Amino acid sequence: MDDIVDNRVALVTGGSRGIGAAVALRLARDGADVVLTYQHAAEAASAVVAEIEAGGRRALAVRADSGDRDAATAAVERVVDRFGRIDVLVNNAGALRVGPIGELGPAEFEEVVAVNVRAPFLASRAAAAHMTAGGRIVNIGSNVAERVTFPGFSLYALSKSALVGLTRGLARELGPRGITVNQVNPGPVDTDMNPADGPLADAINGFTALGRFGTPDEIAATVSHLAGDGGAYVTGAVIAVDGGFNG
Template sequence: MNVQAGDARKVALVFGGSRGIGAAAVERLAREGHAVAFTYVSRPDAAEALVSKVAVAGGAALAIQADSADPAAIRAAVEQAVAHFGGLDTVVVNAGILRLGSVDTVSLEELDQMIAINIRGVYLAIQAAIPHLPDGGRIVTIGSNTAVRTGHPGSSVYQFTKAAVAAMVKGIALDLAPRGISVNNVQPGPIDTDMNAGAIEMLAEKSPMRRVGRPAEIGGLIVWLAGPDAGYMTGESLTIDGGWVL
């Protein structure tokens, strides 16, 4: 579905938007009036189901198959979203992977894959989007509360990739501040997603709130950062984890 001339909807692109936090972001952005493109790597059935769900609710969504480990695919996804919806106002970079392993067992392939997607892919997604964003546009990355004051054995690579995103956001925010483009990082704690499948009860027991977070709660923060009230906040990492790292 293309936005017609005169349609005042803003346009958002969510990298890694077919499930979990990404899907929640797609739904919330659409509910708030955005036309939303999102990328996925596998499970086209899940991606199309999300497009249909958004459409039934009166919104417009576009699923784009793109691997965030592939620089050309990242650029093509941005171009496709812009061409389909006629512009771009907000970018959410949620694509990321988790591979666990102690420092003596992580393979070079696993190391390179996490760096390629969790760090390089984030940077390249932002870089590709910048020429299309208007002054006052919004960029939101999805990090992790493991980037600050917490962690667990076997997560060293994932942790440093998310710490890198938190640092990256600060520098990019300064680059784009003259254009009024805000750049912020959301750092979720344990959330009820596929990534934590099988560990929900254990994580809930460790949480000060005795539960894990819901994807919709992260989606709500993303929507706020993409909205008009967040224009003066930039370069920040906002941790939303039920008090896990207080």
């Protein structure tokens, strides 16, 4: 397969496991050098780095708390210091707080909005300062930005809906510079946080047209397309990779 992100430098936030790890590995297989951030899972992050390097690409894991106001900008600067540039930013790190609104107070609000909205804004701001024509920003959202099927997701849905606005606004702003900005909204994906054999799996599968959970690799394939040459004329798009959950 031809490399589609050949010799580009990518930053994937929250890249130690799940969708983030799959994205980091896919971008590397498609020709990119990859920096990934992690908060706690140092061993898992090191394993992703080792796999990327075994495949012949360069990689680096950077510890960063996306809830920290300065972490996103610092991560971008670390990429530029190490590799001299940044071509692709994937805003994947996320915070999930689920429950009745009466149980979600200011602290939970601040946490979710800081990680899911502020961090992508600041990372995109920092990356855009270094990107040239052909730069790519891909935000990882959620199907709940379009359809909230179960109760308790009001705060999370709010944050992912805000990310849609950021995506479309930045696409318009950065388009004249040849930089694309898109959002991928996964549906139910089989990860350790939401396993395909979990207690709600049957109910969730019932909402999808395909009747199954997706895999992290299926999300990563769409991200890599948007990050590469194939995504050159796609910007401001919100793409559902959800098995027809919102169809």
